[in-house]
Amino acid sequence: MQTVDVLVIGAGPAGTVAASYLKNQGYDVTILEKEKFPRFQIGESLLPCCMEHLTEAGLREAIEPLNFQKKTGAAFMRGEKRCEFLFEDQFTKGWTWTWQVKRADFDNRLAEATRAKGVDVNFECEVIAVQCGPEKQVVDYKDAEGNQHRIEAKFIIDSSGYGRVLPRLFDLSKPSSFTPRGAVFSHLEDKNRTETASNNIFVHSFDNNKSWIWAIPFSDGSTSVGIVGDREKIEGLAENDGEKYKEFVRNFEDLNGRFADSQFKFEPRAILGYSIGVTKMAGEGFVLSGNSTEFLDPIFSSGVTFATASGLLSAKMTHKHLQGEAVDWKKDYEDVIQKGIDVFRSYVSGWYTGDFQTIVFAKHIDEDIKRQICSVLAGYVWDQTNPFVKKHDTILPTLAKVIKMKEKAEEAGS
Ligand code: FAD
Known part of the structure; x- marks a missing residue:
């Protein structure tokens, strides 16, 4: 049976940052990833803080040649009102820019760069069962042909995102306190993007702050456009292949006709009920990172940054643990990540109120x-x-x- 030091579930930003950091420390690391890459993922507008995590994991340089759209700020609109934030004008000393990315390309490059470091990255391998214990962790997975395999690890980092492998298997999920919301989105050609128009993400609030629409321009001239709102609203916009969503995007007056005659690059997709939490972030032989922990809401584009932040910190704590040092997972990991989540929780609440x-x-x-x-x-x-x-x-x-x-x-x- 294959035995490794660390088994990472999922090759998204959380998993690749965690695996790369640990490989850099000399561990034998394997990733099991359910999908074949490149694969679509939502979460396209990054935050400057995540550049620190990508840098520390030794992954940022691999992303640079892809020439993603540089993001230098974010704008919020409501009717005639507008407020633009530029990251060069911020209180904390830190990164003043980041990227807006098509996640298929971004995540694929992260996985390639992680593999280039020597991490064993396995696609189309779905984790189906996990047994954790004090000495070893046993993981069963299914390959693309449906054959079952077993692998043993000293420690597991669950970075399975919306798959939430360990929260599901170990019954760790906790409902969110937020109203169940959803989103419907697609990528559009953006011929009416003018030179003077901002290439940064912009968000329009409407329906008395209950709904909003995002536009995330990409460097290839296309733009991601999505609508977020209450579950019923999104279900209505998404039905009949997103007919009403398309109509809304073409005609929403605050977009001033920018997408009036744009082609949609793929049929609109919807995602519902994504806000969810966990009862704990670590246990015997495992730690959760990224969306396997808690996901609040897309409004402030914090998801990938939390994925990279928690991927990095979970890897640092795993390193300490494997060195035989005592780790207080609650204090040194969960409380730190929770503190950041709680800050965004206040801002997400403030957005909808x-x-x-x-x-x-x-x-x-x-x-x-x-x-x-x-x-x-x-x-x-x-x-x-x-x-x-x-x-x-x-x-x-x-x-x-x-x-x-x-x-x-x-x-x-x-
Ligand atoms: P993921 O990126 O989901 O990666 C997890 C990987 O695990 C996947 O590749 C999956 O295939 C794999 N996996 C799942 N189950 C298994 C299994 N059983 N075995 C093996 N592998 C498995 N965030 C932003 O930062 N900016 C945004 O603009 C933004 N917009 C969003 C808009 C919407 C509508 C929503 C819902 C979310 C948005 N997010 C955004 C959040 C973002 O999607 C996530 O926070 C981010 O992708 C989390 O990264 P991750 O690495 O934890 O998980």
Whole structure:
């Protein structure tokens, strides 16, 4: 039977970052990946903070030649209102740009680069059963022909994303506190993109902040366009091969006809009920990373950054564990990742209550406040010197209330 030091489930950003880091430390690492790559994945707009993780895992250089669209900021719109954040203008010292990527190409290159380091990356190998114990972990998987195999590892990192292999097998899933939402999306040709138009992601909020539409321009001239909303709304937009979604994208007045006559590159796809949590992030012989832990909501494009952050930290802790050092998985891993997730939880809540919009669309937005919010939007959610990180749970509603009162008083006075 094959025996390895570390078995990683899934070759997305979390899995490849974790596997690469551990290979760099000299471990024998195998990845089992269910799909054949390249494969489509949603999650195309990265955050600057993830560049740190890709760099530390030794993967960033492999991505550079692909010439993905450089992302230098993000813009939010609602009707006539607009607020653009530029990452060069942020509070935390860090990366000022990142990429907007087609995940098929991005993830494929990450997997190739991980394999080039010496990690054994196996595609079309679906993990179907796992037994964990103090000494060894036993993993059963099925190959493309349906043949079953067994592999033993000293430790498992579950980076299976939406597959959530260990949360499913070990009954670790926890419902999300967010309203069940969904998304419907496709890629479109973007002939009306003008030179002056921003190449950065932009998001329009509508339906009284309950729904929003994203546009993520790619370097090949196409753009990803998706709509997020309550489950019923998305089911309606997605039915009949996304007929109503297409109509909406062509006619939504705030897009000013940008996609009025665009070809859709593939039939719209929908994803529903993606917000979910876990009761714990590590146990005997295993740790969870990326979307196997908790996924909140796509609004602030935080998914891949959490995947790379948790992939990297889970690998560091695994290294420590395999060195025979004591690891406090709750304190040194789960609490750290949870802290970052909780910051975004406050911002996601603030988006759907409208507090975030009240702040960013205010008549006057203080430049320091904007810089501090900008660092959250860049993914630097572990910087406790940033008041918009440290006081994340109270600062948005408090500030929104003050702004509303001030604007009301101004209106009354005018
Ligand atoms: P994944 O990328 O899902 O990779 C997991 C891999 O595990 C997959 O390749 C899968 O095939 C494999 N796997 C699954 N089951 C098994 C098994 N049994 N055996 C072996 N392998 C298995 N994030 C962003 O950063 N930016 C965005 O703009 C963004 N937009 C989003 C829009 C929507 C509508 C949604 C729902 C999410 C969005 N996300 C975004 C989130 C993003 O999709 C995820 O957070 C990210 O892909 C997680 O990476 P991962 O490595 O954890 O998992």
